Amino acid sequence: MENANITAYDRARAARGSGRPSAGGYMKMLTENFLELHGDRRFGDDPAIVSGIGYIGSKAVTVIAMERGDTIEDRMRRKFGCPTPEGYRKALRLMKEAEKFKRPVVCFIGSSGAYPGIEAEERGQGEAIAENLYEMMTLKTPVISVVVGEGGSGGALALGVANNVVMLENAIYSVISPEACATILWKDSSKAPDAAEALKFTAENLYKFGVIEKVIAETERTTEDIAAELKDYIVNQIELREKMTEEELLDERYNKFRKIGSK
Amino acid sequence: MNFKNIFGFLKKDNEEERICKKCGQVIKYSLLFENDMICPSCNTYMRMGALERIAKITDDGTFSESDGELVSENIIDFPEYEEKLEKAKKASGLNEGVVCGTAEIHGSKCALFVMDSNFMMGSMGSVVGEKITRLFEMATKEKLPVIGFTTSGGARMQEGIISLMQMAKVSGAVKRHSDGGNLYITVLTDPTTGGVTASFAMLGDIIISEPNALVGFAGARVIEQTTGKALPKGFQRAEFMLEHGFIDMIEERGKLKDTISEILVLHKREVS
Numbered sequence: 001m002e003n004a005n006i007t008a009y010d011r012a013r014a015a016r017g018s019g020r021p022s023a024g025g026y027m028k029m030l031t032e033n034f035l036e037l038h039g040d041r042r043f044g045d046d047p048a049i050v051s052g053i054g055y056i057g058s059k060a061v062t063v064i065a066m067e068r069g070d071t072i073e074d075r076m077r078r079k080f081g082c083p084t085p086e087g088y089r090k091a092l093r094l095m096k097e098a099e100k101f102k103r104p105v106v107c108f109i110g111s112s113g114a115y116p117g118i119e120a121e122e123r124g125q126g127e128a129i130a131e132n133l134y135e136m137m138t139l140k141t142p143v144i145s146v147v148v149g150e151g152g153s154g155g156a157l158a159l160g161v162a163n164n165v166v167m168l169e170n171a172i173y174s175v176i177s178p179e180a181c182a183t184i185l186w187k188d189s190s191k192a193p194d195a196a197e198a199l200k201f202t203a204e205n206l207y208k209f210g211v212i213e214k215v216i217a218e219t220e221r222t223t224e225d226i227a228a229e230l231k232d233y234i235v236n237q238i239e240l241r242e243k244m245t246e247e248e249l250l251d252e253r254y255n256k257f258r259k260i261g262s263k
Numbered sequence: 264m265n266f267k268n269i270f271g272f273l274k275k276d277n278e279e280e281r282i283c284k285k286c287g288q289v290i291k292y293s294l295l296f297e298n299d300m301i302c303p304s305c306n307t308y309m310r311m312g313a314l315e316r317i318a319k320i321t322d323d324g325t326f327s328e329s330d331g332e333l334v335s336e337n338i339i340d341f342p343e344y345e346e347k348l349e350k351a352k353k354a355s356g357l358n359e360g361v362v363c364g365t366a367e368i369h370g371s372k373c374a375l376f377v378m379d380s381n382f383m384m385g386s387m388g389s390v391v392g393e394k395i396t397r398l399f400e401m402a403t404k405e406k407l408p409v410i411g412f413t414t415s416g417g418a419r420m421q422e423g424i425i426s427l428m429q430m431a432k433v434s435g436a437v438k439r440h441s442d443g444g445n446l447y448i449t450v451l452t453d454p455t456t457g458g459v460t461a462s463f464a465m466l467g468d469i470i471i472s473e474p475n476a477l478v479g480f481a482g483a484r485v486i487e488q489t490t491g492k493a494l495p496k497g498f499q500r501a502e503f504m505l506e507h508g509f510i511d512m513i514e515e516r517g518k519l520k521d522t523i524s525e526i527l528v529l530h531k532r533e534v535s
Contacts, residue, residue: 116481126460261389
């Protein structure tokens with residue numbers, strides 16, 4: 001890929017930057033007639049996850065996105081796009097609904113991860129993420145996930161058990177933040193750039209590892225161009241899976257993850 | 264290796280002394296092992312290694328290990344990973360952070376995985392994920408219940424994204440095992456956190472925890488720093504998880520085998 005002189009930490013900064021659209025922003029750019037659906041039907045409605053139904057191209061879809069928010073007040077309210085258990089449970093509720101009505105699911109990922117809070121733990125953050133991984137694996141409808149910003153650990157994966165995962169060039173997807181990694185390894189968070197290199201979390205690396213299926217170039221392109229390519233790609237991926245049997249669809253998803261780190 | 268006699272391996276007559284970190288009591292290993300690795304003077308649960316656990320939970324001579332030869336490689340070329348792996352092997356006496364196999368518990372056959380915190384804090388890399396996935400796939404085919412003892416700091420950062428993906432891989436194998444109508448019991452032990460809590464630890468049909476085990480997703484310090492709030496007493500302990508509805512029961516270490524056996528017997532099906 002071009003721009004070999006861009007460091008991994010530059011990518012991390014770009015992925016987090018407020019200069020680029022949020023995951024929710026991309027979702028709204030791609031989705032026509034978007035109708036937002038709220039709430040997990042159990043406890044609350046998490047504004048860090050924006051979800052609903054609409055059309056991507058000619059396809060009726062269920063869309064689920066992390067939303068970091070706009071103004072400072074909005075960002076506080078949305079916890080900078082870090083979901084609580086209610087967010088993951090809302091996402092799963094909508095995925096199950098999509099399965100019922102045979103709508104493909106498209107997830108947009110972009111936040112530092114699941115929210116680390118007292119209430120989030122009290123209401124089962126770990127259980128909520130686990131349940132999503134478990135249920136998404138056998139969801140009987142195509143699932144496409146897009147990493148547009150920072151894909152932060154288990155909180156990102158909870159929207160990422162898909163048939164096909166696509167990443168923007170400057171997005172990152174990592175088991176741990178470079179700052180936390182540097183703190184644990186070298187007791188020095190200022191060594192985050194070194195940790196960023198070591199973690200190999202860029203889209204280019206993930207493509208090489210077979211963790212994602214597609215990288216969409218961003219350099220010297222407008223947001224509109226990127227969104228247009230992403231839209232074509234998603235529609236095409238949905239069409240490929242409409243031709244599959246249910247068994248083929250589920251085997252494809254299972255085997256995608258099954259082969260990662262297999263011996 | 265198929266170690267038929269774990270007691271031999273653990274040297275039951277071991278005179279080596281251990282110190283209880285809580286009360287400072289010095290205890291002979293053989294006495295401590297006899298007492299389920301619980302301090303006889305202050306009742307503190309010391310962390311158990313995988314082999315000690317297998318010796319306590321399974322019927323003598325019934326454990327047969329699977330995939331014990333699998334070892335981790337430095338797949339993303341992470342700094343100092345090889346050295347850490349070597350140290351972990353010495354500290355734990357194991358090839359990796361989980362031991363898998365089949366065994367009998369009071370005569371009931373089951374598949375078993377036991378994580379070991381002496382191996383890089385029980386962190387989950389690709390070999391841990393692969394071994395547990397293979398165990399679930401075998402158990403699905405053989406229609407065996409799975410018993411899993413968890414202890415882990417979470418996904419292993421030295422394998423980057425490959426570690427993270429093990430959460431999805433194992434959870435998928437657990438789902439297929441469950442869809443086959445098979446039983447999965449998890450036993451949470453101190454500490455079970457991060458990516459292991461957020462995947463197969465929380466997916467048991469029945470979730471048991473040892474008393475006072477730390478069980479949670481996010482690290483306590485991260486939560487304090489993010490929220491600026493003091494954490495409530497007993498936060499993320501087994502009793503807290505029970506109170507909030509996320510585990511079925513807390514069981515004392517000495518009663519675990521009997522309790523697991525009862526659950527296994529209750530779920531026995533006629534094999535046609």
